[in-house]
Amino acid sequence: MIKIKNLVKRYNEVYAINNISLDIEDGSFVGLVGPNGSGKTTLLKLIFGYCRPTSGEIKIDGSSPGVALKSKTAFYPEYDSTYHWMKARDLINWYSGFFSDWNKEKEKNLIDFFELPTHRYVAHLSKGLRAKLKLVLTLSRDAKTFLLDEPLSGIDPASRANITSGILKAYRERQTFIFSTHIVADAEMLFERTIFMKEGNIIIDGESDTLREEYGKSMEQIFKEDIYG
């Protein structure tokens, strides 16, 4: 269980996160939706422990984010991997060595599903394939919590369904997934719960199907008409 209370993150004069309180149950698949600069990445980084809150607190199963929790949490960063000089296969082998929860079978299934050419150098992979490689690195673990930061950004529309199917295949019901995105249409059916953010605040938060019933709209329409608009 992730418990967030009165969380604030300020960079100089800018409030990236503006007093957020939030509980996330174990095993829920949450969509974190908002325009660029709404605080999604900052929130994920705070949960992972990449940075520390200005005030407020985050507790994951009762402990603060830190080294001990990193072994239970997998993070998919939006920025590109810097290991361009390695072959994909070597990168996977090297990276997997850091994690005791590495699941070789998941790794194989994901590589097959994404048709990832692991014999090639990372530098020679297209942007889409590099994203898939990053997903293999993130999702092959049996972590408890997965924080995926914009896994659809930079992916062409035709390949997005393949990415979301791969994520769905890797998801196990007892794991917690938080998936940030500003591309809603291709991912919204994965989200049991959708949290809409804007300017560091949570604007709408609810079970996706309940929101569909209340608004008579898809998550994408809510985003475009009630958050962005």
Added chain:
Amino acid sequence: MKIDKSKPIWRQIVREIKERISRGEIKDDVPTVRALAEELGVNPNTVARAYREMEGEGVVESWVGKGTWVKKGARNTLKEKMVEEEVEKFVENLSSMGLSKKEIKKLARKIDDKN
């Protein structure tokens, strides 16, 4: 199955599975939660919710580790109910167009002759 993302997805899954059962496409075993989730590209918990609802209605039964299957006699009951619903809708639509019950009955007989 075409999913309308502006309406609750679990309800659409309930509808779809009931239709598959009444058409006889699903006879015994209902697809596992995971298989259907992957087929439709939706969250498995959404599928599980739909199955729980159908279990509550007595359409399917499930047992941990054994999966989910169609309850005995459920197909006929379902078919009757769904036909009833469609007839009701049909009558309602025509009534709203100003047709009387008598005229609708006449119309229905005409369809019968044609087919």
